[in-house]
Amino acid sequence: MVDIWSGLAQAFWLVITLDAELVEIALRSLQVTLSALVIASLIALPLAALLAVRRFRLRRTVIALLNALMGLPPVVVGLIVYVFLSRSGPFGVLGLLFTPTAMIIAQVIIIVPLIASVAHQSIRDLWQEYHDLLISMNVTQGQKIRTLLWDSRRALLTASLAGFGRAIGEVGAIMIVGGNIDHATRVLTTAIALETGKGNFALALALGFVLIGLAIAVNLAIHALGQTEREGRW
Amino acid sequence: MQLFPVRLTDARATRRGKTLVGPVDLVLGGQGTTVVIGPNGAGKTTFLRMLHGTARLGSGRIDWHCGTEEARHHQCFVFQQPVMLRRTVLQNLVYPLRLRGVARAEAEARARDWAAKVGLSEMLDRQAPVLSGGERQKLALARAMITAPQLLFLDEPCASLDGRAMREIEEHLQEARAAGMRLILSTHDMGQARRLADEVLFLLHGKVHEHAPAEHFFTHPATAQARAFLNGDIVE
Ligand SMILES: Nc1ncnc2c1ncn2[C@@H]1O[C@H](COP(=O)(O)OP(=O)(O)O)[C@@H](O)[C@H]1O
Ligand SMILES: [Mg+2]
Numbered sequence: 146m147v148d149i150w151s152g153l154a155q156a157f158w159l160v161i162t163l164d165a166e167l168v169e170i171a172l173r174s175l176q177v178t179l180s181a182l183v184i185a186s187l188i189a190l191p192l193a194a195l196l197a198v199r200r201f202r203l204r205r206t207v208i209a210l211l212n213a214l215m216g217l218p219p220v221v222v223g224l225i226v227y228v229f230l231s232r233s234g235p236f237g238v239l240g241l242l243f244t245p246t247a248m249i250i251a252q253v254i255i256i257v258p259l260i261a262s263v264a265h266q267s268i269r270d271l272w273q274e275y276h277d278l279l280i281s282m283n284v285t286q287g288q289k290i291r292t293l294l295w296d297s298r299r300a301l302l303t304a305s306l307a308g309f310g311r312a313i314g315e316v317g318a319i320m321i322v323g324g325n326i327d328h329a330t331r332v333l334t335t336a337i338a339l340e341t342g343k344g345n346f347a348l349a350l351a352l353g354f355v356l357i358g359l360a361i362a363v364n365l366a367i368h369a370l371g372q373t374e375r376e377g378r379w
Numbered sequence: 380m381q382l383f384p385v386r387l388t389d390a391r392a393t394r395r396g397k398t399l400v401g402p403v404d405l406v407l408g409g410q411g412t413t414v415v416i417g418p419n420g421a422g423k424t425t426f427l428r429m430l431h432g433t434a435r436l437g438s439g440r441i442d443w444h445c446g447t448e449e450a451r452h453h454q455c456f457v458f459q460q461p462v463m464l465r466r467t468v469l470q471n472l473v474y475p476l477r478l479r480g481v482a483r484a485e486a487e488a489r490a491r492d493w494a495a496k497v498g499l500s501e502m503l504d505r506q507a508p509v510l511s512g513g514e515r516q517k518l519a520l521a522r523a524m525i526t527a528p529q530l531l532f533l534d535e536p537c538a539s540l541d542g543r544a545m546r547e548i549e550e551h552l553q554e555a556r557a558a559g560m561r562l563i564l565s566t567h568d569m570g571q572a573r574r575l576a577d578e579v580l581f582l583l584h585g586k587v588h589e590h591a592p593a594e595h596f597f598t599h600p601a602t603a604q605a606r607a608f609l610n611g612d613i614v615e
Binding site: 271274275277278280281282283284288292296297 | 431433451452455456458462464465466474475478
């Protein structure tokens with residue numbers, strides 16, 4: 146219990162003094178995860194829409210695969226990305242191992258199935274609702290997808306936020322591909338793992354509280370954005 | 380652009396190999412209102428969809444005067460249970476215009492006009508899915524008419540409405556007809572059929588049992604089944 150209180154106190158202290166190292170680590174966490182989120186959403190949302198409205202031969206297989214990949218252990222993802230990016234691997238020449246880019250790649254792979262699966266379900270439900278109307282209105286494939294994405298945007302936001310939550314709290318994969326290098330690839334979760342290992346529970350807890358605060362802040366900020374939009378014309 | 384006459388030749392709507400409607404051989408002319416009547420399950424909805432092109436044509440052909448592709452762009456369909464886009468009333472009205480490339484400002488102006496016409500001006504910013512049944516039906520009607528289609532299908536447009544809402548809808552339909560819009564609607568309300576029909580299609584067991592001018596059908600139905608149906612008897 147003492148650790149928790151001193152962790153809270155230390156977190157409070159680190160935050161209000163804007164501890165340079167903490168700020169650096171927290172910003173890197175945000176940068177890596179937000180980049181991964183944007184890239185993953187750009188892949189997952191159109192994919193989800195396509196899976197909902199197009200009947201192609203491998204559709205069921207792709208959906209089953211996505212659902213299966215949702216449960217993929219991050220450590221395994223990290224390992225595979227490591228093998229691909231390591232010097233002797235197929236993408237070794239790019240020299241991406243132990244860089245934030247490698248961490249972004251791993252996170253994208255981890256959250257694309259999650260975002261796509263959740264988004265696919267809501268778009269599919271909406272498509273069932275809209276089907277007769279849109280077919281009757283003779284919409285093009287592009288108009289159809291744009292309509293479905295736009296009208297299910299709140300559910301898509303929720304899907305993306307779920308992906309964000311999973312990515313920012315992830316430690317196994319980015320530890321492997323990032324290496325937790327000071328001033329290069331250290332982020333909140335890997336720093337927590339490191340401090341815990343060293344027995345610095347209070348500092349680890351402090352970092353943990355900052356991580357939670359960050360996750361909540363991003364969620365609230367994005368919801369606030371959605372709110373202002375709701376009062377608008379659309 | 381001339382949609383009519385439309386000729387159905389041995390047309391059959393099928394689903395999983397089963398014939399739901401047909402075979403139908405029929406020519407529909409270019410004027411007035413066609414009312415499709417018949418007991419539940421007779422195939423009214425399927426017949427309208429088949430003509431509109433959203434029910435699978437299992438066999439036979441439907442030949443519009445201007446060709447099927449072209450005809451599709453000049454017709455709208457109002458469903459028995461209107462589909463509301465999860466948007467405001469205003470944006471529901473704007474939607475079909477934007478699909479056709481009408482500029483936003485112009486589309487909104489026309490949407491406001493139509494909202495006023497059907498009495499929805501007060502609720503332009505309301506979310507469409509929370510409207511009452513009558514309001515939805517009026518919105519669906521306005522959303523269909525806003526593109527000024529040459530042909531409008533309506534599937535039991537007043538099935539769940541009270542007298543006043545029904546009268547309002549019928550007034551809009553009469554007005555559209557007077558302006559030259561071709562209407563094809565189904566109903567199980569014989570009063571409505573009498574008020575609106577120029578010609579009647581009586582459907583039974585998926586077949587067109589009678590096709591006659593309204594005054595003729597209502598005074599001298601040709602078949603015993605039609606007579607029974609008009610009397611409110613159970614038709615086997
Ligand atoms: N999607 C469908 N699948 C299978 N059968 C259907 C479907 N839609 C309609 N039917 C059948 O086709 C027949 C005609 O239905 P419908 O056109 O809805 O009649 P109505 O509108 O006159 O009540 C009915 O026997 C109905 O059960
Ligand atoms: Mg019906």
